[in-house]
Amino acid sequence: MVKDKDIKQFMLRHQPEVKNSGPFMKDVVRQINAMPIPAAMNQERQKEDCIRLVLEVSRRDLRAVRMAVGVIVVVAILSAITISMIPSDLIPSFPPYLFQFK
Amino acid sequence: MTREQFIAEIYTLQEPLRRFLLGMCHGDVFTADDIAQETLLKAYLHYDTFQGRSSFSTWLFRIGYGCFCDHIGKRILDTESITERENRIPADDDSGKDYNELYAAIDGLTSSEKATVLLFYIEDYSTKEIAEILGMASVTVRSHLHRARRHLKKILEQNGER
Numbered sequence A: 001m002v003k004d005k006d007i008k009q010f011m012l013r014h015q016p017e018v019k020n021s022g023p024f025m026k027d028v029v030r031q032i033n034a035m036p037i038p039a040a041m042n043q044e045r046q047k048e049d050c051i052r053l054v055l056e057v058s059r060r061d062l063r064a065v066r067m068a069v070g071v072i073v074v075v076a077i078l079s080a081i082t083i084s085m086i087p088s089d090l091i092p093s094f095p096p097y098l099f100q101f102k
Numbered sequence B: 001m002t003r004e005q006f007i008a009e010i011y012t013l014q015e016p017l018r019r020f021l022l023g024m025c026h027g028d029v030f031t032a033d034d035i036a037q038e039t040l041l042k043a044y045l046h047y048d049t050f051q052g053r054s055s056f057s058t059w060l061f062r063i064g065y066g067c068f069c070d071h072i073g074k075r076i077l078d079t080e081s082i083t084e085r086e087n088r089i090p091a092d093d094d095s096g097k098d099y100n101e102l103y104a105a106i107d108g109l110t111s112s113e114k115a116t117v118l119l120f121y122i123e124d125y126s127t128k129e130i131a132e133i134l135g136m137a138s139v140t141v142r143s144h145l146h147r148a149r150r151h152l153k154k155i156l157e158q159n160g161e162r
Helices: A004-013 A021-033 A044-085 B003-024 B029-045 B056-072 B074-079 B082-088 B101-105 B111-122 B127-134 B138-159
Strands: none
Touching: A004 B101, A004 B111, A004 B138, A021 A044, A021 B003, A021 B029, A044 B029, B003 B029, B003 B056, B003 B111, B029 B056, B056 B111, B056 B127, B101 B138, B111 B127, B111 B138, B127 B138
16 A cells, blocks of 8 residues: 555655756856846836846857757767778878887 | 845755756756746846745745746646647657656646645645645645545556555
């Protein structure tokens, strides 16, 4: 018979793992610093617009970073494939004395 | 409260908030963090409305749940479970999702039942605090908890969990 205690244990054992708290907070602090002082906005509409704008800029930055990382990965893979296709005869071999350390 | 004081206040609360939203979003990290950011910005701009009747964390979680409902569409979630919703709406991006046993176990629950069990068992909130966060009566929270417990017991018995 499963008891309440078992449910709690199960939930705690499988609870979602939160990662990257540092970068997340860094992002939030940057967004808060980009905001005007709350007292300067007295209308709900202004606040909503402000949040939307800041989040839009943040999401655009994030998309740009992800795209840049993706491009770097693709370039690295293509470079590795290209290098592996170069016939080994064309690669100058190192003279054997280089490997004879004493 | 100054900007610096607010930031210091949310430093300790961002992790439980993100964990709760991650559970609500089925492990979709990108969506959960997006909602968490919106929550924290809303809290910052609306801090003057915080009257101190509940704790700051309860108030923050309430905003977080509101943002989640806005994001997903409260009407859909209140009437059907996540499984039904996912069957109805084709998932366009599952890249950030991480499936684990917890998500599978709470899959058949409605969003408010899911929020209730996550807040009760993982974040250790009382039924009164959960009622404040979800904006419903305590008796409704207890009824959600009862139904969710019955569902989870069935799942755990099937899986042979003790």
